[in-house]
Every structure is written in structure tokens, then in C-alpha cells.
Amino acid sequence: MTEGADKVAGEPAKLLEVTGLEVHFPIRRGVVIDRTVGHVRAVDGVDLSVGRGQTFGLVGESGCGKSTLGRAILRLEQPTAGRVVFDGQDVASLKAEPLRRLRRRMQMVFQDPLSSLNPRQSVESLLTEPLRVHGLSAEDLQTYGKDSARAHAAKAAAMLEVVGLPGSSMSRYPHEFSGGQRQRVGIARAIVLNPDLVIADEPVSALDVSVQAQVINLLEDLQKLLGLTYLVIAHDLAVVRHISDTVGVMYLGRLAEVASSDDLYERPLHPYTIALMSAIPIPDPEIEDARERILLPGDLPSPANPPSGCRFHTRCPFRQPTRCHDEEPELREIPDLAAGRQVACHWASEIASGAVGVAEPELLVEPTSS
Amino acid sequence: MSDQTIAAGERAVTRSRTRPEANRDENLLEVEDLSVSFVRRGAQPVRAVDGVSFVVRPGQIVGIVGESGSGKSVTSLAVMGLLPQRGVVASGQIRYRGQDLLTLGAKKLSDLRGREIAMVFQDPMSSLNPVIPIGTQVTEVLLRHFDVSRGEARAEAEHLLRRVGIPDPGRRLKEYPHQLSGGMRQRALIAIALACKPALLICDEPTTALDVTIQAQVLELLKELVNDLDTAMVMITHDLGVVAGLCDFVNVMYAGRVVESAPRHELFAHPRHRYTEGLLASMPRLDHPRTEPLRPIRGTPRDIVSWTKACAFAPRCDHADEACMSPDLELVLDGPGEHRMRCVHPAPLASDVADDD
Numbered sequence: 001m002t003e004g005a006d007k008v009a010g011e012p013a014k015l016l017e018v019t020g021l022e023v024h025f026p027i028r029r030g031v032v033i034d035r036t037v038g039h040v041r042a043v044d045g046v047d048l049s050v051g052r053g054q055t056f057g058l059v060g061e062s063g064c065g066k067s068t069l070g071r072a073i074l075r076l077e078q079p080t081a082g083r084v085v086f087d088g089q090d091v092a093s094l095k096a097e098p099l100r101r102l103r104r105r106m107q108m109v110f111q112d113p114l115s116s117l118n119p120r121q122s123v124e125s126l127l128t129e130p131l132r133v134h135g136l137s138a139e140d141l142q143t144y145g146k147d148s149a150r151a152h153a154a155k156a157a158a159m160l161e162v163v164g165l166p167g168s169s170m171s172r173y174p175h176e177f178s179g180g181q182r183q184r185v186g187i188a189r190a191i192v193l194n195p196d197l198v199i200a201d202e203p204v205s206a207l208d209v210s211v212q213a214q215v216i217n218l219l220e221d222l223q224k225l226l227g228l229t230y231l232v233i234a235h236d237l238a239v240v241r242h243i244s245d246t247v248g249v250m251y252l253g254r255l256a257e258v259a260s261s262d263d264l265y266e267r268p269l270h271p272y273t274i275a276l277m278s279a280i281p282i283p284d285p286e287i288e289d290a291r292e293r294i295l296l297p298g299d300l301p302s303p304a305n306p307p308s309g310c311r312f313h314t315r316c317p318f319r320q321p322t323r324c325h326d327e328e329p330e331l332r333e334i335p336d337l338a339a340g341r342q343v344a345c346h347w348a349s350e351i352a353s354g355a356v357g358v359a360e361p362e363l364l365v366e367p368t369s370s
Numbered sequence: 371m372s373d374q375t376i377a378a379g380e381r382a383v384t385r386s387r388t389r390p391e392a393n394r395d396e397n398l399l400e401v402e403d404l405s406v407s408f409v410r411r412g413a414q415p416v417r418a419v420d421g422v423s424f425v426v427r428p429g430q431i432v433g434i435v436g437e438s439g440s441g442k443s444v445t446s447l448a449v450m451g452l453l454p455q456r457g458v459v460a461s462g463q464i465r466y467r468g469q470d471l472l473t474l475g476a477k478k479l480s481d482l483r484g485r486e487i488a489m490v491f492q493d494p495m496s497s498l499n500p501v502i503p504i505g506t507q508v509t510e511v512l513l514r515h516f517d518v519s520r521g522e523a524r525a526e527a528e529h530l531l532r533r534v535g536i537p538d539p540g541r542r543l544k545e546y547p548h549q550l551s552g553g554m555r556q557r558a559l560i561a562i563a564l565a566c567k568p569a570l571l572i573c574d575e576p577t578t579a580l581d582v583t584i585q586a587q588v589l590e591l592l593k594e595l596v597n598d599l600d601t602a603m604v605m606i607t608h609d610l611g612v613v614a615g616l617c618d619f620v621n622v623m624y625a626g627r628v629v630e631s632a633p634r635h636e637l638f639a640h641p642r643h644r645y646t647e648g649l650l651a652s653m654p655r656l657d658h659p660r661t662e663p664l665r666p667i668r669g670t671p672r673d674i675v676s677w678t679k680a681c682a683f684a685p686r687c688d689h690a691d692e693a694c695m696s697p698d699l700e701l702v703l704d705g706p707g708e709h710r711m712r713c714v715h716p717a718p719l720a721s722d723v724a725d726d727d
Contacts, residue, residue, distance in 0.1 A: 061582065061583065062581055178670040178672050179670070180670055181670070208438055209649060209652065209653065210437060210649055210666065210670075211666070212653075213653070213654070213665070214666040235581065237656065238653065238654040238655055239654050241660055242654035242660060261660060265656060275583060276582060276583060279583045279585065280656060281585075281589075281609065281611025281612050282614065282615075282655065283610035283650060283655065284657060285638050287614075287657055288611075293590070295587055296583045298537075299551045299554065299584070
């Protein structure tokens with residue numbers, strides 16, 4: 001692992017730098033004697049960086065650790081090891097009070113607004129609560145004057161308008177809204193403090209298809225309007241591709257591939273990304289009939305006991321007899337193959353050139369040309 | 371368990387099967403003018419399904435697409451005869467091989483259910499019984515419908531689990547649902563549904579709770595099984611992508627009514643109803659340029675008017691005008707391959723017009 005080696009000092013464009021981040025949860029057994037019998041390695045050595053004003057999309061299947069990673073960046077989860085540098089400050093080692101002050105600049109949008117918004121708080125109360133905790137930001141103090149309840153309400157009303165909800169929503173409660181509107185309240189709550197970084201964990205997956213686009217467009221508009229930096233966590237690759245500049249694909253606690261959104265979708269390099277991409281149904285029968293599918297056998301292995309070597313080798317359709325099972329591939333750039341993107345596979349070049357193909361033909365679903 | 375016992379179990383099941391041979395031209399299932407209302411004292415009845423008609427031929431895969439509240443799941447429950455006994459008023463006809471399921475007695479219906487018509491539910495964790503081993507849940511349906519011994523049923527159950535791709539089925543039979551992963555549970559549920567080799571399989575969002583790679587496994591499995599067993603399938607989903615790759619014929623539902631129905635190639639090539647068109651335009655797609663802006667449908671699926679007053683989609687439609695305010699719009703035939711739609715201002719055919727924006 002290159003922990004510390006690639007520590008980039010003084011690159012001002014990066015708002016968030018994560019190096020060697022690990023989050024392990026202990027597995028405890030025993031009633032009388034509480035002992036730890038192992039660890040779930042939810043996040044196991046992740047490096048990523050997000051530039052100011054950029055959107056980093058994190059995709060992966062359930063259990064790959066993407067949500068834990070998001071929470072660990074905000075230190076809602078205590079990292080086991082590694083550094084999370086937000087605008088020059090290491091979040092992972094910050095003491096309580098400086099952390100609290102930093103939190104106003106990093107906010108989160110949760111998946112299910114019905115369970116993340118207190119059902120007994122009105123929208124006004126929900127939106128002004130962060131302001132009561134942190135106070136108005138410096139620029140808002142100039143607009144709204146001093147930190148008063150009235151100024152808070154005015155700021156909350158302004159946010160409500162920004163996210164496209166009517167002013168009459170202020171006195172209403174979460175259950176009175178539809179799913180899309182509720183998510184708008186959740187977004188308004190996240191941006192009311194004028195944060196720099198917003199981490200959105202599955203922001204649209206609980207919404208109806210016809211409403212998802214509204215929320216995606218809103219997130220994009222807000223980014224332009226407020227200069228936000230996003231870390232968007234989702235399992236839907238189409239959504240992530242649409243919204244992100246850079247995409248990281250996670251598998252079992254580690255990043256398998258990081259590339260610009262266009263590159264990744266045009267030419268996935270890691271076998272997991274290739275399989276993931278081929279598994280997404282596309283709403284066009286012509287394309288569906290013509291494409292080749294790679295089926296991954298089995299399920300995600302347990303993160304408590306990840307496979308040796310490459311974590312993906314147990315399910316990899318391109319598995320090779322050497323290196324894959326005993327040597328962990330590093331997330332590295334392959335300049336001859338593709339500059340500016342990283343992939344954690346020993347055989348990425350060979351797979352891209354076609355020298356290494358799918359080993360087991362039954363995993364390949366041929367096009368159904370009828 | 372040896373291959374011999376499996377074969378014996380299978381033989382036993384095959385022997386006791388007596389089902390009328392499928393006539394391929396005959397419709398297997400005919401749903402005609404089905405309406406389902408939920409009534410509550412002191413409240414307006416809610417009409418969840420409103421005059422839905424469709425047919426399923428043997429071996430055909432028919433898709434029903436819609437968002438939450440469109441009535442797609444209620445339609446499937448009505449076909450299975452699983453609607454609550456009280457507080458529900460269902461009218462119209464659901465004819466399975468000529469028998470009307472809505473008026474069929476409870477005894478006859480349960481002879482049919484599981485044997486001839488089976489269902490795969492969305493969430494296997496809540497549709498499998500958590501305190502009964504998987505094996506018992508699979509053999510249960512075999513013992514109910516066929517004259518087989520426990521041993522034979524068990525051998526057949528093991529064979530079924532192997533068939534749906536569960537490794538080490540002998541051990542899995544003794545395990546409980548919580549010991550299986552999500553994809554595995556869904557496979558077990560499919561094994562139960564297919565235990566009696568039904569002629570009709572109803573799948574209600576069978577892959578919605580699963581990850582994409584597992585979804586691909588399960589869809590591939592369903593496709594294969596339906597092909598091998600010549601089972602007809604009704605696929606209920608909100609995912610147009612799943613429909614595009616799987617279904618022969620697609621019905622799009624909105625607010626309880628079918629708004630558009632067509633063979634899948636025709637539907638995706640020429641979506642005519644403004645709702646179908648809007649859905650396709652609002653989805654981020656891997657096959658389109660990334661910078662292409664999404665055009666969302668405004669409002670939410672709750673912003674509807676009653677079909678008896680106007681087009682239910684009118685409040686969310688960009689093309690709505692006075693003409694859309696007429697009551698009970700007809701589902702009219704429009705285009706090749708039984709393409710029908712219920713719209714006053716349908717989207718122009720691509721050949722008729724250059725891009726309208």
C-alpha cells in the first residue's frame with residue numbers, strides 16, 4: 001500500500017483527500033467474556049481525492065463499503081486507519097470541538113428522507129436546526145444581519161425556494177410530502193449551512209423513476225449555483241455516470257477502478273467494472289438483444305474474510321492461474337494503456353488488448369439475435 | 371443424494387402430472403375489463419385497477435410497467451386470487467384456460483394456485499417463512515399438489531434448487547431463509563414457484579431488491595427456465611430496462627389504467643403515450659451522451675385526476691389542453707403489432723417530424 005507515499009502536499013485544487021482509509025468493525029462473541037473474534041473490513045485501504053467543485057461518484061453493490069466510506073469521511077464512523085484531509089485539515093484525528101466547527105462545511109443527504117427527517121419536526125424546525133447549532137455562515141451574516149431566529153427563518157425560506165418547494169411548506173411535516181418533495185427538504189437541510197462538500201448517499205434510489213430526474217437535475221443546478229463539491233454514492237451506474245465527473249468503482253472495501261466518467265463507461269478496464277456494466281439493463285430492445293453479457297458467478301464474499309490476493313478473483317471471469325489468487329493488485333495508473341485513470345488488476349492491459357479473455361464460456365451470454 | 375434418487379423423484383412428479391396440453395394459439399390468460407376498488411366505510415372507494423385488459427399466450431412473456439400506485443401489483447394479486455376478502459370489490463373477468471378465476475371457488479382456486487399459476491414476489495425475506503427450513507418450503511408445494519412421498523419430494527426439491535443455481539442444495543435444504551444471501555433467497559423463491567412446472571408464472575418485481583450483477587443472474591435464469599419449461603410469464607416491474615431485454619409484449623400502466631401497450635420493439639422505438647415518452651426521456655441512460663440533460667416529468671405520481679373526468683396524466687403532461695379534459699379516453703389501436711394507446715396528443719412518430727425541441 002502506498003500510504004503516505006503519494007501524499008500530495010499543497011495541491012490547492014483538491015478539497016478532499018482520502019489516503020489509506022480503513023474502517024473495520026469488530027465481531028464480538030460471548031455473553032460473559034466479551035471477546036473480539038474478527039473484523040468486518042468494510043473499508044480496507046481506500047485512496048481518493050475530490051477537486052473543488054467536482055463530483056466524485058462512488059458505485060458498488062450492497063455490502064461493498066461505499067456507505068461506510070461516505071460516513072467515515074464525515075467521521076460519522078470512526079476510521080480505523082488512514083487520513084481524511086478536508087481542505088488541509090485531517091478530519092480523522094480532529095478533536096471534538098474543531099470537528100464540530102468543521103462539520104458545517106461537510107453535510108450529508110441520506111437515502112430515505114422519511115427515516116432521516118424527524119417526523120415530529122416541522123420543515124421550518126428541520127431547516128433551522130442546523131443554523132441553531134452552527135449559526136449563520138459568514139456570508140449569510142452579511143445578508144441577514146445578526147444570528148436571530150428571524151434571520152434563521154429567512155435563510156430557511158430562501159433555501160426552500162432554491163430547492164423548489166412552495167413557501168407554504170414551512171409549517172408542514174415530513175409525512176405531508178411526496179417522496180421527491182421530502183428529498184428536497186433533505187437537500188435543503190444539507191445546504192442551509194452553505195457547506196463546501198455534500199455527501200449524497202443514494203439520493204434518488206428511493207424515488208419513483210419519473211421523479212428521480214427532478215432530483216438529479218436539482219443536485220446539478222445547486223452545484224452550479226452554490227459551487228458545491230459532491231461525493232455521490234449510488235448503486236445505479238446510469239445515475240452516477242450522469243452526475244459525476246470522476247467515478248470510483250468499489251468492490252469489497254477497496255476501489256477497483258477510478259476514471260473519468262466518460263472514460264469508464266466507454267472503456268471499462270477492470271473485470272468487475274466490465275461485468276457490472278454489461279449487467280445493467282438498457283431500455284432499448286435493439287441494444288439489449290445485441291449486447292454480450294458477462295454473468296458473475298455467486299455472491300459477494302464476506303468482508304470479514306476477504307479472499308486472498310485480488311478480492312475479485314473468486315468471481316472474476318478473466319481469472320488467471322498466476323498472481324490473481326496470491327498477490328493483491330495495487331490501484332495504479334497504466335500510462336501505456338490509459339493515462340489519468342487507475343485500475344487495480346494485474347491483467348488490465350492484457351484484458352484490454354484481448355490477450356486474456358473470459359475463461360469460462362458459460363459465463364458469457366451471447367446476443368440473442370432473433 | 372445420488373443422481374438416481376433425483377431421477378426417481380423427478381419421474382414421480384412427471385408421472386403425476388396431468389395437465390391439458392397447451393394449444394399455442396389459445397390464450398392462456400385473458401384479463402378483461404378488470405377493476406379493483408378498495409372500499410372503506412365513511413371514505414370514497416379507491417379504484418386501484420380500472421378496466422385493465424390483456425392476454426397472455428402460452429410461452430409468452432408479458433410485461434406490466436408502472437410506478438408506485440399504478441395498480442400493477444394489485445392486478446397481479448387479483449390474478450392469483452390473493453386480494454383480501456373484505457373491503458375489496460373486483461369486477462370484470464380473469465379467464466385462465468376459459469375458467470373465470472374471480473368467480474372460482476376457494477377450493478378450486480387453491481388447486482390451481484401453485485400448480486398452474488405461480489408467483490414470485492419482490493422481497494424474498496418477507497415472502498419466505500423465516501422459521502421454516504427452505505427444504506420444507508419447497509416440498510410443501512409438491513406434497514400439496516402431487517401424490518408423492520416425502521422422500522420423492524425431497525429429492526425433487528434438491529433437484530430444483532440445483533436447477534436454479536444454488537450450490538450444495540443438499541445442505542441448503544436444511545437451512546433457514548436468513549442463512550441465505552438475497553440472490554440465493556430469490557432463487558429459492560423461484561424454485562418454489564417452478565416446483566410444479568406451472569403454465570403461468572407471475573413475477574412481481576423479482577429483481578428490485580437485488581444488486582445489478584445478481585439481477586442479471588436471476589433474469590438470465592428466469593429467461594432460461596421459461597424457455598425450457600415453456601412457461602408463460604407476467605413480469606411486473608418499474609424498470610424499463612428489464613422490460614426491454616425480456617418481454618415480448620409490454621403494457622404501461624398509469625393510475626390504474628393501461629395507457630399504452632405494444633410489442634417491446636415497437637414500444638421502445640415509437641413510444642406514443644406522453645407518459646411512456648416522458649419516462650424514457652427522464653432516465654439517465656448509458657447508451658446516450660452523458661451531457662444530455664434529463665427531461666423530468668413534472669409533479670409526482672400522486673398528482674392525478676380521476677380517469678372519469680379527464681386524462682389522469684394531464685396534470686403532469688406538457689402537452690395537455692382542453693381536449694385532454696374529456697372523460698374516459700379510449701385505448702385506441704394505433705400502429706403495427708397491436709400497438710394501442712390512450713392519448714389525445716400522442717408523441718409524433720420519429721419519421722413524421724424532425725425533433726420538436
